[in-house]
Amino acid sequence: MIYPPALLRLIEALRCLPGVGPKSAQRMAFHLLEKDRDGAVLLADSLRQAVGGIGRCRRCRMFAQAQMCPICASNSRDASTLCVVESPADVAAIEQSGSYRGTYFVLMGHLSPLDGIGPDELGFAQLEALFAQGDIQEVILATNATVEGDATAHVIAELALRHQVKPSRIAHGVPVGGELEYVDGGTLAHALAGRHTLGR
Amino acid sequence: MIYPPALLRLIEALRCLPGVGPKSAQRMAFHLLEKDRDGAVLLADSLRQAVGGIGRCRRCRMFAQAQMCPICASNSRDASTLCVVESPADVAAIEQSGSYRGTYFVLMGHLSPLDGIGPDELGFAQLEALFAQGDIQEVILATNATVEGDATAHVIAELALRHQVKPSRIAHGVPVGGELEYVDGGTLAHALAGRHTLGR
The missing domain is CATH 3.40.1360.10 (Dna Topoisomerase Vi A Subunit; Chain: A, domain 2)
Structure with a gap:
């Protein structure tokens, strides 16, 4: 392959992102190297900080930087x-x-x-x-x-x-603002089965 | 926002990648933090090495880690x-x-x-x-x-x-193995205009 080793490694590493195949990874690597090296450095820093700093809230398992997330705390x-x-x-x-x-x-x-x-x-x-x-x-x-x-x-x-x-x-049914005509059958069946009585 | 700051920064930083919007960036950040922290660290290292090590070949402007790319050298x-x-x-x-x-x-x-x-x-x-x-x-x-x-x-x-x-x-025309029926008009026009004589 004619690309330098560091470029091949970057293309390979980008494929750890979900939904990124070989062609997208190559396009991303070229874009970063040609037009956005600052962005690449920022991304590298953010990745390191996120992996180092973000854990799970010990009560609710939400991503949190402290032992407890702000909601649980x-x-x-x-x-x-x-x-x-x-x-x-x-x-x-x-x-x-x-x-x-x-x-x-x-x-x-x-x-x-x-x-x-x-x-x-x-x-x-x-x-x-x-x-x-x-x-x-x-x-x-x-x-x-x-x-x-x-x-x-x-x-x-x-x-x-x-x-x-x-x-x-939680209730399942027709979304608020939704028109019946465009709602799928499964949702309509749910909405009908979950109907509730109106009035006294 | 309920996400920790380091997560917000990571989501924002991922948007420097071409074709990545807010939703994809969030999905990528969650994926890395939940399932592929090793991949995230590797990506951070690869980004740093690529930005630090890859320049352009001084003759042909190809990405290269040395002053000249292997082809020019x-x-x-x-x-x-x-x-x-x-x-x-x-x-x-x-x-x-x-x-x-x-x-x-x-x-x-x-x-x-x-x-x-x-x-x-x-x-x-x-x-x-x-x-x-x-x-x-x-x-x-x-x-x-x-x-x-x-x-x-x-x-x-x-x-x-x-x-x-x-x-x-370089020549433009019908791709090798291509069937005329499925070739677009512009390509066909090129192929006709660029015809060459056969035989002696």
Whole structure:
């Protein structure tokens, strides 16, 4: 190969990024070397700092730079409600909605035996320890509305019931502002099955 | 924002990569922190080494770790033929074809006045100095078969003629193995206009 070894190593290293194949990695390496060497140095520093500084909150498993994330460390959050989500991005989305004042538990995935992701990888023991403490009254299962997300929610609900914690699942149905015509069949079936009575 | 500062900085830094928006950058950061911290460290090291170690060959502007790239430094290459290409990837492609034994000149782009890319950015002065040395007999213009690539080739041809260097353009036509039915009109027009006589 006609590229210098350091360039080949950079192209190879860029492939650790999800969704980046050999051609994209080459394009990224060329772009950085030709047009954005400052950006490359900044990226290298940010990677080192992130890997060195970011761990998991010991209570909720959210990415955190301290032992506890700001939400778990806060006094103004309702510690009797726990919302279980699959990813840190879900925490960000729920926080952005401004409609939740409880705490979180981040699974970092969903049950997927074929990929080797079981209760251990998702921190079920840690979650059970939280239930056993007795502070939590309700656990809101906000895993994704997929087969795997539903299965994960189901298993956690069983776990919660064993510790006298009330499990609930977030509602699935037609998105607010959504037009029925463009909503898929599965969602419509969910919305119909989950209908609630109006009036007195 | 609920993410730790080091994570926000990493997401921001990843956006220096071409084609990476806020959502992809977040997905990449999560992936690295959750599943591939070794990869992240390796990427950081590779970035630093590449930025520190890779410069341009002083003759052909190809990425190189020494002052000269292996092709320009080699004695076994025909220095009387120069192939002008837009990018290092083009050098790799031509080398892989195994059908060229001359040397290269890498423009690192094409003339594009609207993007502020003119003769200075493409090293035309350096190219002219090579022509002026008198070693080069023929310059093969292998810029891309686009409007910009053609324009760039045309300007370099003028430059070559002024120094008594013979300019030539690589052939454009139907790709080998290509079926006429699926070839676009522009390529067909090129192929027809560039036809050559067969037989004696």
